[in-house]
Amino acid sequence: MEASGAVTARVEDFSLMDPQVQSRPYDFYALLHEHEPVYRMPETGMYVVTRYADVRAVLQDCETFSNDVELGFGVNGAGYQMYQDVLDQRGWRHVQTLQRTDPPRHGRYRKLLDQVFNVLRVQQLTPHIEEVANDLIDGFIDQGECEFVSAFALPLPGIIIAEQLGLNRNEIATFKAWCDAIISPASVAMSEAELRATAEVELEMQHFLAAQFEDRRRNPGPDLISGLVNAAVEGEEPLSMHELQSLMEQLIAGGYDTTISALANGLWLLLRHPEQMAKLRADPALLKGFVEESLRYESPVQGLVRRATRPVEIAGVTIPKDAIVMVRYAAANRDPAKFACPHQFDIERSNAAAHMAFGVGTHFCVGRLLAKQELMTGFSILLARLGEIELARPVLDPPHHPSLIVHGMRELHIRFSGRSAAA
Numbered sequence: 058m059e060a061s062g063a064v065t066a067r068v069e070d071f072s073l074m075d076p077q078v079q080s081r082p083y084d085f086y087a088l089l090h091e092h093e094p095v096y097r098m099p100e101t102g103m104y105v106v107t108r109y110a111d112v113r114a115v116l117q118d119c120e121t122f123s124n125d126v127e128l129g130f131g132v133n134g135a136g137y138q139m140y141q142d143v144l145d146q147r148g149w150r151h152v153q154t155l156q157r158t159d160p161p162r163h164g165r166y167r168k169l170l171d172q173v174f175n176v177l178r179v180q181q182l183t184p185h186i187e188e189v190a191n192d193l194i195d196g197f198i199d200q201g202e203c204e205f206v207s208a209f210a211l212p213l214p215g216i217i218i219a220e221q222l223g224l225n226r227n228e229i230a231t232f233k234a235w236c237d238a239i240i241s242p243a244s245v246a247m248s249e250a251e252l253r254a255t256a257e258v259e260l261e262m263q264h265f266l267a268a269q270f271e272d273r274r275r276n277p278g279p280d281l282i283s284g285l286v287n288a289a290v291e292g293e294e295p296l297s298m299h300e301l302q303s304l305m306e307q308l309i310a311g312g313y314d315t316t317i318s319a320l321a322n323g324l325w326l327l328l329r330h331p332e333q334m335a336k337l338r339a340d341p342a343l344l345k346g347f348v349e350e351s352l353r354y355e356s357p358v359q360g361l362v363r364r365a366t367r368p369v370e371i372a373g374v375t376i377p378k379d380a381i382v383m384v385r386y387a388a389a390n391r392d393p394a395k396f397a398c399p400h401q402f403d404i405e406r407s408n409a410a411a412h413m414a415f416g417v418g419t420h421f422c423v424g425r426l427l428a429k430q431e432l433m434t435g436f437s438i439l440l441a442r443l444g445e446i447e448l449a450r451p452v453l454d455p456p457h458h459p460s461l462i463v464h465g466m467r468e469l470h471i472r473f474s475g476r477s478a479a480a
């Protein structure tokens with residue numbers, strides 16, 4: 058999981074499609090930083106950019122590096138076209154909105170969402186996040202142990218995002234299946250049968266959401282779905298059903314797996330670094346630093362893609378027009394040129410907040426304030442209520458789900474010695 062520091066392997070010994078490498082990519086990133094900072098993935102033809110300065114430059118240049126790209130084609134080729142056809146026949150094929158658009162079109166969607174995920178809204182939501190976190194801990198604290206991903210990391214953001222969207226908080230298992238279906242065709246190479254089965258799950262979600270949109274058109278409430286279906290920006294058409302489906306898909310996928318990953322990896326980091334956990338328990342003012350450092354160290358979104366709109370050179374490599382460029386946030390966050398001793402986990406690191414786990418520039422994460430609040434509140438309550446925490450079982454090998462994009466832990470069994478003295 059940590060980079061070993063002494064890397065003797067060669068770039069060609071690794072594959073970013075290998076689940077072991079996806080789970081423990083840091084030796085590979087270190088090699089790429091040194092030898093191939095712009096690395097052409099032989100399996101997909103994508104150009105992977107890994108150095109901090111290069112990733113930042115790509116993210117800030119929307120003209121040369123367009124977001125109008127479908128990663129599904131990069132990973133699943135013709136199979137993705139078939140996937141889109143299935144959606145087209147019985148639901149709504151994916152269209153490009155928000156994260157998959159460039160300015161000025163991007164602004165049409167972004168201004169609607171910025172109204173919802175703002176500082177005030179997150180502040181108002183914080184007591185409720187506390188209540189949900191406490192309820193979840195009530196559910197397992199007396200057992201002295203739990204599987205942390207399913208008992209806490211998954212339901213905390215699941216309930217919050219479901220409620221924000223005006224959906225039923227008791228159906229988070231369904232949300233998780235939807236979220237997986239949305240992300241998989243873009244992040245895992247799949248057989249035709251797998252793609253067809255996944256399309257069925259997405260179709261179920263689309264029809265559920267379509268009924269919700271209809272309902273909120275007639276009975277608007279204070280929730281985000283009502284806001285989106287009834288949004289009227291002067292001089293513009295209302296959002297179409299295809300656009301609404303696309304926005305919801307991005308909110309469910311963007312807001313759920315990412316935060317689950319941050320919670321689970323965050324706790325696992327503390328378990329691997331007990332001295333840092335002790336420091337954090339002794340001084341809760343370090344919480345913010347811990348959250349930033351864990352996002353830097355085990356970035357939940359390892360990378361996303363852009364399309365080169367013209368031939369462009371980065372670090373001596375010419376990227377051809379229309380090539381897919383993968384910006385590897387997680388690698389940039391371990392770049393020694395930006396972060397001293399990058400493979401050291403240090404909750405007191407002075408520049409941890411300079412990480413790019415939420416991206417940078419035009420597409421800077423719309424839900425970052427909400428995500429950070431969920432992490433701050435979640436960890437503050439966990440550490441206040443649970444006594445000494447330790448691993449109850451060795452983590453699986455590899456510890457993370459196979460994915461080119463999201464760094465999600467498969468499971469994390471913990472035990473704790475009883476209630477914290479502070480509780």
Ligand code: HEM
Binds near residue numbers: 414419421425
């Ligand atoms: C720890 C949790 C999270 C991480 C690590 C994360 C990461 C990211 C990253 C890297 C981007 C940039 C995409 C790009 O460069 O093209 C992004 C954008 C986005 N995120 Fe998040 N995110 C998190 C939580 C959330 C939450 C809670 C929501 C919503 C409820 C959300 C919704 C979105 C949306 C809609 C975008 C697209 C914004 C745009 O294109 O203007 N994310 N996120």
